Structures are given as C-alpha cells and as structure tokens.
Amino acid sequence: MKREYLTDGHPLRDLPALTTYQRRGSLQLWQFLIALLENPANTSFIAWTGRGLEFKLVEPEEVSSKIIIVVIIIIIIIIIIKNVLIRVTLHTKVLQGHFTQLSQKHCRSCGTKATD
Numbered sequence: 001m002k003r004e005y006l007t008d009g010h011p012l013r014d015l016p017a018l019t020t021y022q023r024r025g026s027l028q029l030w031q032f033l034i035a036l037l038e039n040p041a042n043t044s045f046i047a048w049t050g051r052g053l054e055f056k057l058v059e060p061e062e063v064s065s066k067i068i069i070v071v072i073i074i075i076i077i078i079i080i081i082k083n084v085l086i087r088v089t090l091h092t093k094v095l096q097g098h099f100t101q102l103s104q105k106h107c108r109s110c111g112t113k114a115t116d
Contacts, residue, residue, distance in 0.1 A: 029067075032067065032070065033046070033055070033063075036063065036066065037055055043058075044058060044059065044062075045057070045058050045059035045062035045063055046058060046059075046062075046063050
C-alpha cells in the first residue's frame with residue numbers, strides 16, 4: 001500500500017506508508033522523519049523546504065531529542081520483554097520439574113516404570 005506525500009504541490013511517489021514496514025516491524029529513520037514532517041505541530045523544528053524531498057532541520061537538537069526518546073523507549077521495551085522471557089523460561093523449568101515428580105510418584109504408586 002502506498003500513499004502520496006505532498007510538498008509544495010508536488011506528489012512524492014514511491015514512499016511506503018508509515019504503517020508499512022520493510023523489515024518485519026522495524027521503523028527506519030527516514031520513516032520517523034517523515035512522521036515528524038507530516039505533523040504540522042513540528043514545523044518549528046523540522047520542515048519541508050518545498051524543493052522536492054528536501055527538508056530542513058530548523059532545530060536539530062529538538063529532532064535528536066525526539067529520536068533519543070524513541071530509542072530509550074525501545075530499549076526499555078526490550079528489557080521488559082527479556083525479563084518476561086527469563087521468567088517464562090524459569091517457570092517452564094519449574095513446571096517441568098513438578099510434572100516429572102508427579103509422573104514418578106504416579107508410576108511408583110501403580111507399579112509401572114516412568115518413561116521420559
């Protein structure tokens with residue numbers, strides 16, 4: 001799915017929609033910049049020049065701070081996911097141990113051999 005972006009009356013073709021990612025959900029820097037450029041509230045720090053695909057960083061520090069905030073949020077999400085995966089793995093191992101013990105107790109009580 002493609003969407004046209006307009007700057008100074010000229011259509012910009014071949015730019016994928018921001019919701020269409022090329023790498024399984026990853027957001028590329030140019031997509032982030034397009035999102036900033038599309039929002040009229042951001043013209044005080046980033047704006048189209050009106051010459052094709054050219055844009056100007058009016059306040060580069062503000063743009064970089066927005067990028068840093070997104071990167072920090074992504075890092076926090078990765079840490080949270082990692083911790084969840086560690087806990088799930090630990091719980092799975094504990095449950096496997098419980099099932100093994102229950103299976104061995106059942107086999108001893110009915111006189112059959114436990115199988116792995």
